Amino acid sequence: MVAGRNPVAEALRSGQLIDKILLFKNASGESINEIRLLAKTYNVPVQFVPVEKLNSLTNIQHQGVVAFKSGVAYQDLQQVIDWVNERGEAPLFLMLDGVTDVRNIGAIARSAVCCGAQAIIIPEKGVGALNEEAVKSSAGALEKIQVCRTQGLLKAAETLHLNGIKLFTSEMKAVKKLHQLNMQEPCCIVMGNEEKGIQKGLADEADEHFTIPMKGDFDSFNVSVAAGIILYEAMKQRMYGITQ
Known part of the structure; x- marks a missing residue:
């Protein structure tokens, strides 16, 4: 400070x-x-x-x-999209909506880097500060991934769509299962607050709504655990193809 x-x-x-x-x-x-x-x-x-x-x-x-x-340098979203495309890669981004716990953010960043995601998108307000504690929780991953901070997530969603990047959101009552998504195509996974979920306007902009199958009768996964599961599925599909 x-x-x-x-x-x-x-x-x-x-x-x-x-x-x-x-x-x-x-x-x-x-x-x-x-x-x-x-x-x-x-x-x-x-x-x-x-x-x-x-x-x-x-x-x-x-x-x-x-x-x-701040523990990280923020990047312009469009410039990051252009950079990923120039590398010949399909964008795999994360968008955090209302995720305030810096330990969760750090854990999400760590999974993102391990699974090949190129960027994390956050809003100016309503998200945990990417400070020293967040960087420490990420085991340094926040310094290895592009972090884009935007004035509003709806504006970011518009930029993603204009660049042919689809938005995927997780919902408990969604019909489609995670493994039924095509995550080989350019996509951005939206992760919301564990209590409030994803804001309605952003959920309405999503191209696909999906659920993570669970065997146990419990509420839901922790947001960082859910992000890790989703990112692993994306990595698996991109490395070995889509399997049902």
Whole structure:
């Protein structure tokens, strides 16, 4: 965490990886304007909060500004799609909707790298911070996979569709089973919050809805475990073909 107007501005100017900036909603002045401009230049989200929120985070004289460092560098989604296509690969992406536990995010990233996925897509808000703990949980995988942060997942879904990449979402009541999907084609797997699931608008944009077969009579898999199962099926199909 970086607190104070000059330290935050310097962190941005020097190219440090910043996850987000919390700004006192009534803060003003030349240095605040510079921070907002630098944040816009480097695509760093800015959230306007009450001063009590900032006071609860640090005892340092924050001057109305607190920034959180990021453990990864964020990439542009379209540029990543172009990069994957140039390599002659079929895109295999993950999209995280409301996954807030950094340990789950780390575990998902680890499975993604092991199974050959090229990118993880996250929103600016509503997802766990990709900080040192997340990188540690991923065993360094978050530093080996492209991470794309977008202003909204619906916009990201539109970009994926324009590039011929299908969206697959997991639903408990879906008719199609995981192994019945064609995951050799360019696709993005959407993983949602364990309690709320995937937001309706995003689910409506999905090309395929599927379920993971379970033998036991229980609620569902943990989100990171489910992601690992799905990614393994994608890797198996891409290495050995589709088997029913």
